[in-house]
Amino acid sequence: MEPITVAELLRMASLMTAVYAAGAGLVLLLAPAEVWSWPHPVAAVRSALESGAVDLLLIAVANVMFAARAAAAVSREFARDVAALFVLLTTSPKGELA
Known part of the structure; x- marks a missing residue:
């Protein structure tokens, strides 16, 4: 068995990043908007600024x-x-x- 080269490691890392990005994009596109707006960051920032x-x-x-x-x-x-x-x-x- 041959050792893994740096080029192969970089190829694997690039492929893993592409797969993760595609999956995250699908999750963001397919999930309803209410799921992503739950913590209400705008309201938290507004209250921190007003206080x-x-x-x-x-x-x-x-x-x-x-x-x-x-x-x-x-x-x-x-x-x-x-x-x-x-x-x-x-x-x-x-x-x-x-």
């Missing part, structure tokens, strides 16, 4: 997003300045100055 339980989390996420945007802008400006300096230092002047 103020996640206000600090939302503020922290907003602060992180703001800081990330600011850091990205600074890094873009720095990269632009480095590129401009590189161009200035590596090009030779032409014309009257040479």
Whole structure:
């Protein structure tokens, strides 16, 4: 008996994933809608937001997003300045100055 190769393992994993996805798709298509709406996640999220339980989390996420945007802008400006300096230092002047 020959050992199983990596390519065969990947083929089996791909086949298993395809079969699982097809089965899950059939289950989602054939099951009635009431089965999937039982936990009512929209109502739970709405009540959590209205109670103020996640206000600090939302503020922290907003602060992180703001800081990330600011850091990205600074890094873009720095990269632009480095590129401009590189161009200035590596090009030779032409014309009257040479």
